[in-house]
Ligand SMILES: CCCCCCCCCCCCCCCCCC(=O)SCCNC(=O)CCNC(=O)[C@H](O)C(C)(C)COP(=O)(O)OP(=O)(O)OC[C@H]1O[C@@H](n2cnc3c(N)ncnc32)[C@H](O)[C@@H]1OP(=O)(O)O
């Protein structure tokens with residue numbers, strides 16, 4: 267039967283080169299080709315089927331994930347895939363698994379905090395998956411407060427070993443992914459104790475299970491922490507609990523790049539800053555920003571396509587009803603999310619560059635940019651994951667009732683995504699880290715110290731503290747200089763107000779604590795400025811292809827002006843813009859929505875997602891929604907029989923009883 271593209275009329279309206287936009291979205295032609303090849307490889311292989319996840323029991327689900335992870339590894343080896351290709355393949359398999367933690371945290375922790383010798387020994391095994399590792403930092407009693415961890419690693423000079431111990435219930439490791447059932451090894455974070463003295467938290471490589479029969483080694487109690495939010499979703503992961511009862515490991519299994527313990531039990535702190543113990547978190551937070559753009563773009567792709575298919579009201583003379591995407595309210599909810607997906611993509615690209623730059627500098631023992639890298643990764647992780655989790659839920663609502671069906675793909679996407687607001691640093695805790703960085707920077711204003719990187723704008727404090735916007739027409743709001751000035755002035759004024767209020771408190775810590783809600787808002791304003799400015803930088807760089815710049819300019823305008831609208835109170839109360847200028851921004855926003863409307867479907871096609879990856883009937887490429895939804899309903903196990911199990915026990919007696927009552 268000939269395949270019909272129900273969205274062809276939408277695709278024909280596009281005013282830009284979609285193929286060229288695919289390259290911009292992917293980052294380069296090479297990245298596009300790898301991504302395209304890997305996504306098709308996964309989509310065409312029935313072994314990677316995932317449409318049954320919501321109906322599997324936890325045990326079936328978990329075993330299925332183990333099968334897929336093993337099969338993915340087999341394909342990676344057979345096809346001699348590069349690291350980049352393998353990581354893309356795992357991404358498109360689209361199922362959280364212990365491998366995420368092995369490749370995403372265990373390996374980077376050893377790379378970042380281990381010595382050359384340790385790399386040689388452990389990475390060689392880990393790269394071949396001859397050992398499987400996880401990242402065991404969080405405990406039952408402490409996650410955010412890393413310095414409060416209780417697990418101990420006590421040096422025993424007699425045997426040249428550390429004794430790893432969980433002294434309390436609250437010191438049980440709790441949450442690490444891959445720990446519960448699979449990992450053979452872990453990087454454990456524990457307090458280093460030498461001769462009764464506590465040297466704070468350090469990383470240690472610890473073997474957990476036998477490589478022969480997978481049983482926990484002596485002194486180790488280990489298991490899964492139980493079902494998590496949603497069906498399927500993150501329950502494919504074995505988040506675990508772990509207790510140590512005086513487990514001994516050789517001294518050379520402490521990760522010793524940052525500090526060392528000698529044979530004699532002497533603690534040696536190298537020139538490397540102590541904060542490098544937190545280095546793996548900086549790395550992972552950076553990857554989470556790119557993941558945010560993937561998750562949000564996926565939800566937006568579903569909502570845009572379905573909004574173009576769905577029609578309600580407005581039919582005159584029996585003609586077709588209105589596509590819901592043509593309602594201005596739908597556009598005002600949907601298009602800022604589409605714009606955010608692009609914005610997060612570009613800021614993610616930039617953050618990757620920043621991370622690589624700081625890594626190179628660290629290798630050359632140059633540590634000056636570390637605080638900036640920490641503030642940017644923490645802040646952008648917080649900003650983008652909060653917006654993405656909220657955005658996925660908004661996309662579900664934008665799809666009306668059908669969005670609530672698992673077959674829309676959105677409930678599972680939300681359930682799997684929402685812990686990103688908590689893991690790798692609670693989003694509020696991370697904003698407060700940014701706020702500390704901002705307060706330090708504000709305190710340096712006027713000291714003559716040159717501000718660089720993302721706080722360079724504060725150098726112009728004199729101007730930004732008193733300027734008023736020169737915007738005179740709606741059109742002016744498209745000019746990068748006007749947008750940037752408004753965002754810079756708002757961010758700086760919020761930060762400076764916080765600093766002034768803190769200085770009135772009896773002491774800075776007390777002031778910081780009292781002001782923390784305002785500080786979190788100042789941190790958000792600073793991070794939004796970073797995203798807006800990186801979007802503008804992207805457009806001002808080389809972008810080839812018919813109509814691409816115009817579309818990206820429109821999206822950038824929507825991203826910035828919709829934020830301005832959302833946070834209008836801050837822009838007005840800080841005096842950065844006037845109510846008249848706010849009205850002009852809204853006028854511009856409306857015209858930008860109209861500009862994006864004919865391109866909306868093509869703009870989500872540019873993500874190049876296969877139907878397999880999207881996993882959504884509402885978001886199907888061909889828009890053939892209704893027949894497929896109808897077909898899918900019949901596949902539900904509840905429809906296996908016409909009369910359900912339980913009818914004879916629980917429904918029939920009720921009906922009979924009602925009959926008798928009726929007769930009475
Ligand atoms: C539908 C299906 C779809 C399928 C999709 C499939 C994909 C899904 C896959 C997803 C996989 C994701 C896996 C998730 C893994 C989660 C892993 C974790 O959570 S692991 C666990 C994650 N856990 C967390 O994230 C815990 C969060 N907590 C923390 O990070 C810390 O405790 C703290 C930062 C909050 C406080 O730190 P503390 O030391 O108590 O106190 P201070 O504040 O005084 O800071 C002292 C100084 O250090 C500085 N500094 C701080 N950090 C850094 C840094 N990173 N670097 C550099 N510097 C840093 C700081 O600036 C300050 O400098 P200065 O002012 O003195 O100059």
Ligand SMILES: Cc1cc2nc3c(=O)[nH]c(=O)nc-3n(C[C@H](O)[C@H](O)[C@H](O)COP(=O)(O)OP(=O)(O)OC[C@H]3O[C@@H](n4cnc5c(N)ncnc54)[C@H](O)[C@@H]3O)c2cc1C
Nearest residue numbers: 401402403404408409410441442443685688689690691694
């Ligand atoms: C799905 C998932 C996977 C995970 N995987 C891993 C893993 O692989 N390895 C690992 O080690 N850990 C892992 N974690 C743990 C995760 O990193 C922690 O849950 C996270 O860091 C938050 O810490 P917490 O749970 O202690 O939250 P808490 O700190 O207890 O947060 C509770 C509330 O207190 C607030 N709060 C806390 N401190 C402050 C403060 N100073 N100021 C203001 N408000 C504050 C928070 O904002 C939050 O609202 C995972 C967690 C999840 C959910």
